[in-house]
Amino acid sequence: MNRKEHWENIYATKSVDQVSWYREHLENSLQMIVGTGISKTAAIIDVGGGASTLVDDLLEADFGDVAVLDISGKAIEKTKVRLGKKSEKVEWIIADITKADLPENYYDVWHDRAVFHFLTDAEDRRKYVELVMRSLKVGGHIIVASFGENGPLKCSGLDIVRYNPETMHKEFGKEFKLLNSLKETHQTPFGSTQEFIYCYCRKLS
Numbered sequence: 001m002n003r004k005e006h007w008e009n010i011y012a013t014k015s016v017d018q019v020s021w022y023r024e025h026l027e028n029s030l031q032m033i034v035g036t037g038i039s040k041t042a043a044i045i046d047v048g049g050g051a052s053t054l055v056d057d058l059l060e061a062d063f064g065d066v067a068v069l070d071i072s073g074k075a076i077e078k079t080k081v082r083l084g085k086k087s088e089k090v091e092w093i094i095a096d097i098t099k100a101d102l103p104e105n106y107y108d109v110w111h112d113r114a115v116f117h118f119l120t121d122a123e124d125r126r127k128y129v130e131l132v133m134r135s136l137k138v139g140g141h142i143i144v145a146s147f148g149e150n151g152p153l154k155c156s157g158l159d160i161v162r163y164n165p166e167t168m169h170k171e172f173g174k175e176f177k178l179l180n181s182l183k184e185t186h187q188t189p190f191g192s193t194q195e196f197i198y199c200y201c202r203k204l205s
């Protein structure tokens with residue numbers, strides 16, 4: 001099964017609140033995004049947003065230029081249905097982030113919770129960072145959350161790479177300044193816990 005088939009199958013067979021990464025709200029993500037101090041007209045992209053409610057909360061907070069990208073059309077469809085009429089305010093992009101075509105020098109904030117960590121192949125990580133470099137404005141903000149060093153070795157049955165804030169920052173390189181990080185003990189819907197790290201960097205050049 002290829003990457004897209006894997007994710008389409010997950011969203012076709014599981015309810016959105018019965019997956020390990022589910023949270024009612026992505027509180028830490030929202031807090032970090034708002035904490036950047038961006039204006040309400042700033043362009044935000046949630047990469048691998050899936051069926052998460054971050055987009056609902058961003059619209060509720062009155063952000064007017066929000067994009068959600070995901071490899072799974074089914075995930076996007078579920079989120080659109082949940083949002084109803086409000087979904088028209090969002091740009092929806094169905095794409096694999098390692099192959100996506102995004103506008104240049106456009107986004108003020110790039111958010112990713114639990115997508116980058118699936119890129120076990122260095123070439124895929126290079127393509128991801130290259131895309132961030134191209135599409136994030138100079139001075140733009142990037143928030144990437146992944147499993148931490150004490151987190152699980154797999155997510156959704158797939159191998160992942162675990163990070164600490166320094167090793168995550170290293171993936172992005174000197175063009176980015178590490179400004180903040182935090183650890184989250186995520187409670188899965190099944191009663192177990194998973195260590196996540198959130199890494200916040202700013203693009204310098």
Ligand SMILES: C[S@@+](CC[C@H](N)C(=O)[O-])C[C@H]1O[C@@H](n2cnc3c(N)ncnc32)[C@H](O)[C@@H]1O
Nearest residue numbers: 007021048049050052070071072096097113114
């Ligand atoms: C573990 S889930 C996290 C979902 C959401 N960010 C959250 O925190 O609730 C990973 C999401 O990334 C998407 N995804 C996985 N690999 C991807 C890729 N290469 N490009 C774009 N989306 C991807 C999946 O479809 C899924 O929605």
